[in-house]
Amino acid sequence: MAGSDPLPHPGLAIVVMGVSGCGKSTVAAMLAEALGCSFIEADDYHSQANKAKMSEGIPLSDADRAPWLESLQDAIRERLDGGEDVAVSCSALQLRYRDVLRAADRGYSYRPGEYAACRVKFVCLRASAEVIAERMLRRSAEGKHFMPASLLRSQLDLLQVDAAEGVTEFDATTVRPGDIVRDTVALFREDLASTVHA
């Protein structure tokens, strides 16, 4: 809501991150709906070659990920430049990948320990490998996704979040998606363009 405040409030990007199958897309889509903002599904930004590789059970290399992350950076920047909030579903498993997304915020120049100033925020979904594998197998069996459960191990091996980043983590086994959305909105209420005038 624009409200009557003459000063535009800058937008905020909330990236729901975690390994394949943890529930990112489910949560980020619900978050976008709750905020009335757009939703970016990172899977939609993969090249056909990347998707084919993952379908064959081959993990992506950093060279494969680079153009994908840059196109996501562009998409997030477009929303932030327009003063819009955006909910993003993206694995963003490593700090160096998240930093490419953080660079979508033109006003942000990273200095160690100053992640809080960035308008690209992350929440991380965690669940046990068993729970995730079961979700991935079900999703693949339904023909709903290209990602095979065999890639879960490499995803879990890559996932790393530094304490200094201040990323809030949710247990996506016991906490329901709706509750994760509610708590995420509460976490960023002061910074969201969608809620600041509400």
Ligand SMILES: Nc1ncnc2c1ncn2[C@@H]1O[C@H](COP(=O)(O)OP(=O)(O)O)[C@@H](O)[C@H]1O
């Ligand atoms: N909290 C949950 N409880 C049970 N199943 C879930 C939950 N969250 C997601 N799922 C299901 O698990 C599968 C993977 O979820 P998805 O959102 O596609 O994960 P990701 O985007 O992280 O790969 C989907 O079939 C989805 O319906």
Ligand SMILES: O=C(O)[C@H](O)[C@@H](O)[C@H](O)[C@H](O)COP(=O)(O)O
């Ligand atoms: O960086 C990667 O290795 C991939 O991008 C991967 O992390 C991502 O998770 C896939 O796009 C699968 O898609 P889902 O995460 O939606 O299952």
